[in-house]
Amino acid sequence: MTFIESLQAAWTRNDSLLCVGLDPDPAKFPVHLQGRNDAIFEFCRSIVDATADLACCFKPQIAYFAARRAEDQLEALIAHIRITHPGIPVILDAKRGDIGSTAEQYAVEAFERYGADAVTANPYMGRDSVEPYLAYRNKGVILLCRTSNPGGSDLQFLDVGGGVKLYEHVARLVAEEWNGNGQCALVVGATFPAEIARVRALTGDMPLLVPGIGAQGGDIEATVKAGRSAAGSGLMINSSRAILYAGKDENFADAARRVAAETRDAINRFR
């Protein structure tokens, strides 16, 4: 099954467009986990097991593991998801971008070492920097398009001719040229609903990964109405901190489950 097929099945089976982002920050962990060598794995495993029937995908952010020499815990976490929740695809959020020979190494890292189903990537270096990921025909490649951070406009909102913004150019390039095998998706921030609608118009039913709900302040109703596909799906709406740190004690996984369920249901009201 390809990443896109697996995502579509999870949308339906779990009636969910929610992507649970795994950005583990040990300083925010419950006291009973602090100091353990496997705290990052154990924290994320608990979140995953508590939310797997409420999510359409999981998205570990590799920076949080790399900053703490915890690559082994990331390997164990993704292996756990694949064995215990095989229907939920895993997106490795790495935002890599490099020349082809180097991108081949990053593709080995994401797909062979970690066994991720999809990876996020940066389009700045162009098509041949993305092809090594696309060569894994059953994997997904999720390109940055319009990001939700304040500096996102510095480049992405530049007019590249005829009133077309750079992010729109990227959306077109991916939809019309890079997506020949139907493996691509795009990142579009929740803080810009009008731009989500624009990307949706340019890309048909391509899946959109939407960060910015929750801690970053994006509006769920506006996001869903702007971004849903004709079938009422097409979205992976990411929430990380609001779910991960919903509770602060031993019951943190229950609190995470409650917030994940509320977020899924809030999203579903507007599909």
Next chain:
Amino acid sequence: MTFIESLQAAWTRNDSLLCVGLDPDPAKFPVHLQGRNDAIFEFCRSIVDATADLACCFKPQIAYFAARRAEDQLEALIAHIRITHPGIPVILDAKRGDIGSTAEQYAVEAFERYGADAVTANPYMGRDSVEPYLAYRNKGVILLCRTSNPGGSDLQFLDVGGGVKLYEHVARLVAEEWNGNGQCALVVGATFPAEIARVRALTGDMPLLVPGIGAQGGDIEATVKAGRSAAGSGLMINSSRAILYAGKDENFADAARRVAAETRDAINRFR
């Protein structure tokens, strides 16, 4: 000493604008190293020790380590360089690019975990995605501007208004707005000498990291004439594969030293 000061000192002391790129591919290692658990470290250590007096910086490419679960060997390699060749700055070639809270984690990875003196980064997500690196005031941040790969033109050569190309806009943005503390440098590929000259004109004496010499076919004379600063320096001209794999047997480090010396001297003829 800051990254830029350390680089300037190495330019002078070693009379060299050569950056030795460390892209270790075990399939290309001499037979006597193959199968060793520490083959990547040992290969790179031999290259480093053989070329440290001929280079102005070393640039390990993290993808080659990450693809092989060799983060520990990358840590050991950078530690070796800092102890044994303390005057040669280390650039971690990672090309990270993410929102501020995630970029903080990547900055910890590059500067605290690995102890690199500078890191490469991608400008697509704008200023706040770069600020966490700049917060380390003695470290360098080397932004992608004009890359040497075939797809480099897909985005970077777009006209963003008034005949200004995206890569020129990035060069200006970095020189005029992001470089307040003098920590920045830019990546400009050797395959486009006219564009190196354009970036040099826009950025004063900002250091330029120039990949594309050697395996990628860039011309040394054109590169140096286009990119040298008024002082006849200002460049980190990278060569990776041509040096690393100059020899195939137990004398590979001697062969690497010979090619590194030839490359340094070829560069110096046009300064």
